[in-house]
Structure formats: structure tokens, C-alpha cells
Amino acid sequence: MENSQKQTILVVEDNENTSRLLETILRSAGYEVTRAPDAEEGLRVLESEAPVDLILLDLFLPGADGMQFLRLRAEMDPERQPPVIVVSATEDMDTIRPQLRELGAKLALRKPFDVQELLDGVSRHANKRGAKAAAPTAAAGSPAATAPAPKTPRAKSKGKSATKS
Numbered sequence: 001m002e003n004s005q006k007q008t009i010l011v012v013e014d015n016e017n018t019s020r021l022l023e024t025i026l027r028s029a030g031y032e033v034t035r036a037p038d039a040e041e042g043l044r045v046l047e048s049e050a051p052v053d054l055i056l057l058d059l060f061l062p063g064a065d066g067m068q069f070l071r072l073r074a075e076m077d078p079e080r081q082p083p084v085i086v087v088s089a090t091e092d093m094d095t096i097r098p099q100l101r102e103l104g105a106k107l108a109l110r111k112p113f114d115v116q117e118l119l120d121g122v123s124r125h126a127n128k129r130g131a132k133a134a135a136p137t138a139a140a141g142s143p144a145a146t147a148p149a150p151k152t153p154r155a156k157s158k159g160k161s162a163t164k165s
Helices: 016-028 039-047 066-074 093-102 115-125 129-134
Strands: 008-012 032-036 054-057 084-088 105-110
Touching (some): 008 039, 016 032, 054 066, 084 115
Parallel strands (some): 054 084
């Protein structure tokens, strides 16, 4: 089996034009894309056997909204909870960001979004299925694997001595 398996991004977006735009951007960057027009369909995809490495989620959806989607996702088996990036046109993004983080969102971008910022976020937060299988101990939640060391870059100096010059 080849280890260069493409990562799959689930786009939960009701606006057809935005959904197609996200799909085009992601496919051109080498990702597989599954689209869902509402929260209910998105949750069905998560409950299925289809692998999902990341979710791009709009907050304004017909029926259950993005916040409800996040709450329901949080109740699922941890294996069915890929990281989420919220991409929404809400004016309250700065206000609701802490709540989104509590519900598991890794990043929140406001529409219209910057394509490079979106791709950087996808690259940074998408689960690495191949990496999990190849190195289960590193992916098992060790602090070194999940977060950078809490060192300040300025603390180191280039010289042999760490004293001020």
C-alpha cells in the first residue's frame, strides 16, 4: 500500500458557488474533497466509513447550523472527530472565536478568505493518516508531537554565551 494517500477534506457549505470554489482550491492543492450542503449530511459523512482528515465548516447552514454541527461532532467517537476550520461570513467572528475553540475548531476564517491562509491552515491542521500508521507512538499525544516546545525564539543567542552583549 502506498503511503502517499491523499488527505480528504469535508466541505460543509450550503452555498453552491462557495462550495465549488473551496473544492477547486483544495483539489488543485492535491486534496480529495467531499461536499455536504448542510450539517446533517456532514454528520452522516463523519459517521460513515469514509475517511475525513479535516472539515471546512460554514456557520450559516439550513437546519442545524455550524455551532450545532460542532456540538454534535464533539459527542461522536474521537476517531470520527477530525479537526475543523470554520470559514464563515459572520461579522461576530472575533467574538465567537473562543466558543469555536471550545467546540473543537482549530481555526476560524472570515469570508471572503485569503486562499493562502486557508491552504496554510488546511496543511497545518489536517490529520495525517499515513503518519499515524507509520509512527503510532509519536502520534499518540506526546507533548513533542502535539505542540511546539514552549520556548521563546529570542531566548537563544547566536554566540557561545547566553549573556547580554
